[in-house]
Each structure stands twice: as C-alpha cells, then as structure tokens.
Amino acid sequence: MPVLVIGASGFVGSALLDVFGAEAVGTYCERPRPGLRQLDMRDARAVAKLVSEIAPSWILIPAAQPHVDWCEEHESESRDVNVHGPAAVAGVAREMGARVLFFSTDYVFDGREGPYDESAKPAPINVYGKHKLEAEERLLDSNPRNLVVRICGVYGYERPPKNFVMTLIERLRAGEQVRVPSDQWGTPTYVRDIARAAKTLVERDAAGVWHVAGPDFLPRYDFARRVCAEFGLNEAQVYSVPSSRLGQRAKRPAYAGLRAHRAEAVGVSCRNVADGLKALAGEMAQEIAQRGTTVEKP
Numbered sequence: 001m002p003v004l005v006i007g008a009s010g011f012v013g014s015a016l017l018d019v020f021g022a023e024a025v026g027t028y029c030e031r032p033r034p035g036l037r038q039l040d041m042r043d044a045r046a047v048a049k050l051v052s053e054i055a056p057s058w059i060l061i062p063a064a065q066p067h068v069d070w071c072e073e074h075e076s077e078s079r080d081v082n083v084h085g086p087a088a089v090a091g092v093a094r095e096m097g098a099r100v101l102f103f104s105t106d107y108v109f110d111g112r113e114g115p116y117d118e119s120a121k122p123a124p125i126n127v128y129g130k131h132k133l134e135a136e137e138r139l140l141d142s143n144p145r146n147l148v149v150r151i152c153g154v155y156g157y158e159r160p161p162k163n164f165v166m167t168l169i170e171r172l173r174a175g176e177q178v179r180v181p182s183d184q185w186g187t188p189t190y191v192r193d194i195a196r197a198a199k200t201l202v203e204r205d206a207a208g209v210w211h212v213a214g215p216d217f218l219p220r221y222d223f224a225r226r227v228c229a230e231f232g233l234n235e236a237q238v239y240s241v242p243s244s245r246l247g248q249r250a251k252r253p254a255y256a257g258l259r260a261h262r263a264e265a266v267g268v269s270c271r272n273v274a275d276g277l278k279a280l281a282g283e284m285a286q287e288i289a290q291r292g293t294t295v296e297k298p
C-alpha cells in the first residue's frame with residue numbers, strides 16, 4: 001500500500017518513514033534530506049503531480065509550522081502553512097481517491113480540565129491551536145473518512161535536537177541552567193509509539209478524530225526531573241518557574257494533555273515516561289556506538 005508522508009524531514013515525519021518503510025515516499029520542504037522529494041504542500045498543482053505519480057492510498061501530513069510563539073506573531077503565515085497547506089492536500093486527495101491522516105495537537109483545548117478525550121470540546125487559546133483546529137475541520141469536511149490524530153509533548157531521538165527532552169539533555173550537559181514551567185501539564189509521548197499507532201490506525205481504516213498519547217499526566221518540571229534521573233543529569237540546574245515568568249509570546253493551555261482510551265480500546269497504546277525515556281537512552285547509546293564505529297573506519 002503506497003503511502004505519501006508530507007513533512008518526512010521533520011521529527012514525527014522521520015519516525016513515520018521508519019515505520020512505514022519501503023511502502024512510504026517522503027517529502028521535505030526547505031531542509032533537503034537524502035531520499036526525500038521536495039514539496040510545498042500549499043502548492044496544490046505540485047501536490048497533484050506527486051500524488052498522481054505515486055498513487056498513494058493514504059497521505060500522511062505531519063508537515064506544519066509547529067512553533068507556537070512564532071505562529072502567535074505571524075498569524076497570516078501560520079494560517080498559510082497550518083490551514084491552507086493541509087486543506088490543499090485534502091482537496092487533491094479527494095479528487096484522486098486518497099485518504100488523509102492529519103497530525104494535530106492537544107493545543108486545540110483551553111487547558112482548563114485536561115487531559116482530554118475525543119469527546120471534549122476544543123477551545124484553543126493561541127493562534128497555533130486555532131489554526132490546527134481549523135485545519136482539522138477542513139480535513140474532515142473534505143472527507144469524513146479522513147483521519148485526525150492529535151498528539152502531545154512528543155519526545156525521542158532527534159538530530160539536531162529540537163524536542164523538549166533532547167534540548168534539555170543537551171543544555172544540562174553543557175552546564176546551562178534551564179527554566180522549566182511548573183504549571184504546564186501534559187501527557188509526554190515517545191515519537192516511535194506515535195508512528196506505530198499511526199500505522200495501526202491506517203491499517204484498521206480508522207476515520208475521524210483519535211487521540212494518541214502516553215499514559216502519564218504531569219507538569220513539565222516533573223518531566224524534566226524524570227529526564228535528569230534517567231540520564232544522570234544534575235537536577236539542581238533545572239528551575240521550576242511559573243509560565244507567567246517565562247515571557248512566552250503565546251498563552252499555553254495549563255492542564256492540557258490527551259487521554260487515548262479510544263485508541264487503547266483497539267490495542268493501540270504508548271509507553272509511559274519511564275519506559276519511553278529508557279528506550280530513548282537505548283537509542284542514544286546505539287547512536288554513540290555507531291558513530292564510534294564509523295569514526296574508527298579507515
């Protein structure tokens with residue numbers, strides 16, 4: 001079953017390529033990666049050309065502009081990528097008989113009473129969340145058999161490091177002091193579990209809105225302490241700070257996070273924080289060992 005992954009140069013997109021393997025064709029937009037095709041998803045003609053060449057049954061869209069503070073200050077650019085992009089893909093997919101899996105976020109909720117299941121009413125409090133919700137609606141209006149997968153607090157191996165856990169490890173190892181919000185709660189999720197869950201949902205022909213998330217609900221600061229414990233880092237370098245003192249441009253939902261009972265009921269589950277961080281430590285050790293081997297080669 002051929003699958004097109006738009007945004008395969010990104011964090012979640014790379015994990016999707018690994019899991020879907022040979023059946024997947026991936027794209028990048030601005031950061032070329034070997035083996036990937038160039039595509040700007042806002043360009044409907046370019047999307048149609050690639051889709052007619054590959055004839056995918058499913059088009060996966062991890063592609064986005066996910067920088068929440070940047071979106072807050074660049075509303076029209078954010079709408080262009082985060083709404084018009086996926087909407088253009090959905091239009092092409094409908095014409096060509098393909099289904100779309102769109103990745104969304106717990107930031108579609110206001111954070112008053114998370115973690116949220118699929119029956120909760122979205123009420124985004126920042127531009128990024130509003131645009132992701134608008135895109136969800138456009139996707140499902142275009143074809144109710146499309147699939148929206150909301151995810152949250154994704155962590156895992158990534159080079160260069162961009163996700164919370166990888167940047168935290170890097171900064172603490174460099175001796176920095178790191179301020180972490182005490183009042184932003186979420187359900188951290190290991191990136192490889194998200195990719196596996198997406199594959200299972202596609203194989204099961206799932207449609208509509210699904211939540212995929214790890215089972216632990218905790219504030220960022222507690223999560224940071226768990227990272228310190230797993231990776232032997234100095235907890236004293238991590239400072240618990242209320243969001244009001246972080247100077248973030250966009251408001252963050254306080255009690256966000258997702259409950260994934262619907263997915264769990266069909267056997268799709270994600271690791272808890274303890275197991276996810278152990279898996280990440282294993283991946284990092286393997287990467288170091290491989291790099292060592294590469295360096296020693298003549």
Ligand SMILES: NC(=O)c1ccc[n+]([C@@H]2O[C@H](COP(=O)([O-])OP(=O)(O)OC[C@H]3O[C@@H](n4cnc5c(N)ncnc54)[C@H](OP(=O)(O)O)[C@@H]3O)[C@@H](O)[C@H]2O)c1
Binds near residue numbers: 063103
């Ligand atoms: N990471 C998280 O914690 C998290 C949490 C909740 C939800 N999400 C959602 O999960 C999805 C994946 O996030 P991520 O962390 O993997 O993001 P990411 O690493 O920043 O990757 C974004 C991807 O989108 C591509 N892209 C950007 N603009 C594009 C365009 N106009 N046309 C085609 N591709 C474009 C980028 O390509 P180039 O880099 O090559 O330009 C990159 O491959 C996003 O939808 C995000 O909203 C993520």
